[in-house]
Amino acid sequence: MLFALDTSTSWISLALFDGTFLRYEVTWETQHHHTVELAPALERMIKSTGIKPSELTGLAVATGPGSFTSLRIGVSFIKGMALAVNIPLVGIPSLDVIAKAQPLDERPMVAVLHAGRQRLACGTYHVVGGEWVAQGEPVVLDARDLVKTIESPTLICGELSAEARAIIGRRWKNACLLPPERCLRRAGFLAALGWARLQAGDTDDPASLAPTYLSTTSAIPG
Numbered sequence: 001m002l003f004a005l006d007t008s009t010s011w012i013s014l015a016l017f018d019g020t021f022l023r024y025e026v027t028w029e030t031q032h033h034h035t036v037e038l039a040p041a042l043e044r045m046i047k048s049t050g051i052k053p054s055e056l057t058g059l060a061v062a063t064g065p066g067s068f069t070s071l072r073i074g075v076s077f078i079k080g081m082a083l084a085v086n087i088p089l090v091g092i093p094s095l096d097v098i099a100k101a102q103p104l105d106e107r108p109m110v111a112v113l114h115a116g117r118q119r120l121a122c123g124t125y126h127v128v129g130g131e132w133v134a135q136g137e138p139v140v141l142d143a144r145d146l147v148k149t150i151e152s153p154t155l156i157c158g159e160l161s162a163e164a165r166a167i168i169g170r171r172w173k174n175a176c177l178l179p180p181e182r183c184l185r186r187a188g189f190l191a192a193l194g195w196a197r198l199q200a201g202d203t204d205d206p207a208s209l210a211p212t213y214l215s216t217t218s219a220i221p222g
Contacts, residue, residue, distance in 0.1 A: 001057055001058075002018070002019075002194055002195050002198065003058075003059050004016075004059075004187040004188075004190040005038075005060070005077065005190075006061070006074065006094065006097060007034050007038070007066075007070045008062045008064055008071055009070055009159060010031070010067070010070065011027060011185055012028060012029075012038065013190070014041060014042065015186070015188045016045060016049055017192065017195055019199075022188045023049055025187055026044075027184060027186055027187065035073055058088045058089070058194065058195070059078050059081055059088070059089045059090070059194075060078075060090050061075055061078040061091055062091075062094040062185075062190055063075060063092060063212050064093070064094050064211045064214075065212050066094055066114070066115065066211075067116055071211035075210070079206045083206050083207075090194045090203055090204055091209050093123075093138075093212065095111040095112075095113065095138055096134065097186070097193065099123075099125045100189040100192065101157075101185075104132070105127065106127070107176065108152075109156070110146070110155070110157075110158075111125060111157055111158045112160060115140050119140050119141065119142050120142065120146060120164065121214055123137075138214060143160075144167055147167060147170070151174065155176050155178060156168055156176065157177075157178040160177075
């Protein structure tokens with residue numbers, strides 16, 4: 001049984017996955033109350049599912065990019081669990097979680113999430129071998145700069161404000177905005193990615209696992 005946790009931004013999501021069924025999943029927006037709300041949410045999951053900590057066989061956490069404080073809280077929380085119960089841990093890039101939720105397409109895709117100060121963490125993906133695969137490292141751009149990089153039909157998905165959607169949507173011929181219901185970062189997809197890594201024996205060291213923070217602005221990779 002794998003427990004997955006994503007606190008990359010103001011949206012928190014957690015899930016419980018047994019490799020066959022998604023046993024539990026909840027996603028909500030917090031008003032900078034990650035520390036206060038996280039432990040009670042875990043307690044509600046335990047009460048609802050009847051799962052015991054001793055039954056967990058793996059942990060997965062979104063490692064960013066995202067908000068500095070939000071990421072630090074989530075990664076520290078899950079590392080503490082891993083060390084306390086001595087079970088395997090995997091860290092998954094947050095943008096990979098967004099990409100995992102999208103249907104395969106021949107067009108390239110840019111996955112985004114809030115990076116603070118009206119900026120977006122952006123990662124480009126192409127379908128390779130039947131799955132979305134990141135192309136290069138993510139970068140930080142604002143919505144106007146992101147629009148300037150879109151020169152051919154490109155899917156855009158992820159955490160976008162109404163203002164950012166309006167800016168990007170003006171390039172309607174090339175910027176193919178996916179609907180909001182397909183853009184929510186859900187821990188069920190994080191759990192699926194984490195489960196695959198655990199089954200392959202590809203785990204991370206809880207002592208050295210660290211969040212990914214971005215601060216530079218550059219052109220998005222093609």
